[in-house]
Amino acid sequence: MLTVEALTSGYGQGQVLHEAAMELPPGKAVAVLGRNGVGKTTFVHTLMGLVKPWSGSIRLGDDELAGLDTRQIARHGVRIVPQGRRVYRSLTVEETLAISSGPGEWTIERVYELFPSLAARRGHRGDQLSGGEQEMLAIGRALLGNPRLLLLDEPSEGLAPLVVEELGRALSSLEGMSIILVEQNLHLAVAVADEVRCMVKGSFVYQATTAEFRRDPAAAKEYLGVGS
Numbered sequence: 001m002l003t004v005e006a007l008t009s010g011y012g013q014g015q016v017l018h019e020a021a022m023e024l025p026p027g028k029a030v031a032v033l034g035r036n037g038v039g040k041t042t043f044v045h046t047l048m049g050l051v052k053p054w055s056g057s058i059r060l061g062d063d064e065l066a067g068l069d070t071r072q073i074a075r076h077g078v079r080i081v082p083q084g085r086r087v088y089r090s091l092t093v094e095e096t097l098a099i100s101s102g103p104g105e106w107t108i109e110r111v112y113e114l115f116p117s118l119a120a121r122r123g124h125r126g127d128q129l130s131g132g133e134q135e136m137l138a139i140g141r142a143l144l145g146n147p148r149l150l151l152l153d154e155p156s157e158g159l160a161p162l163v164v165e166e167l168g169r170a171l172s173s174l175e176g177m178s179i180i181l182v183e184q185n186l187h188l189a190v191a192v193a194d195e196v197r198c199m200v201k202g203s204f205v206y207q208a209t210t211a212e213f214r215r216d217p218a219a220a221k222e223y224l225g226v227g228s
């Protein structure tokens with residue numbers, strides 16, 4: 001179980017997160033939705049220690065993560081796939097996965113089973129991959145860390161609809177993994193997530209199961225500005 005309470009953080013004097021709170025039951029996927037600039041990326045970066053929390057608590061199981069540095073947080077089993085899918089340009093898919101792999105359930109073959117199109121490109125260098133393949137590679141690297149909690153920041157950004165669909169199928173198949181998915185693409189978010197949280201000005205103001213959220217177009221309109 002991830003329990004985030006009264007989390008605040010920001011940049012310099014500028015506060016972005018205002019007492020953000022959420023609970024994520026183990027093995028569930030939660031989509032974090034909200035308009036541009038409300039603080040979604042800052043939220044996942046604060047969970048990962050890339051932005052230092054000012055106050056509040058981030059508990060993963062029995063462990064308090066607030067105040068730890070990124071390396072220590074990674075040791076507690078948290079992995080992030082950052083926005084913009086940075087991959088090694090000069091390493092092949094196979095080499096990139098090899099340097100990320102360690103002991104645990106996730107193996108390179110399992111990553112290839114999850115993303116067959118990546119398997120077909122195993123000998124290609126990072127800079128020869130499409131955006132979708134780069135995203136799959138970035139997710140594959142994170143999975144090879146055998147995360148207890150996987151943070152995904154806008155994986156669909158800039159990808160064609162068919163690729164987003166493939167990504168959605170793969171992420172949905174990761175049953176039993178705790179996932180926080182920041183997404184602008186509502187289709188992907190609801191395809192993958194069990195639950196939805198909406199953020200406004202650095203706080204979570206709405207929570208629902210994905211099924212409830214699907215039946216609540218007023219929420220999508222109010223918090224995301226979509227629909228009519």
Ligand SMILES: Nc1ncnc2c1ncn2[C@@H]1O[C@H](COP(=O)(O)OP(=O)(O)OP(=O)(O)O)[C@@H](O)[C@H]1O
Nearest residue numbers: 011014016034035036037038039040041042043184
């Ligand atoms: N490195 C930074 N330094 C200073 N301010 C930042 C930094 N990163 C983000 N901000 C500011 O923090 C606020 C929240 O940004 P954040 O990227 O967390 O929002 P977001 O909801 O993820 O937005 P988007 O959907 O556009 O990515 C914005 O006002 C942004 O300008």
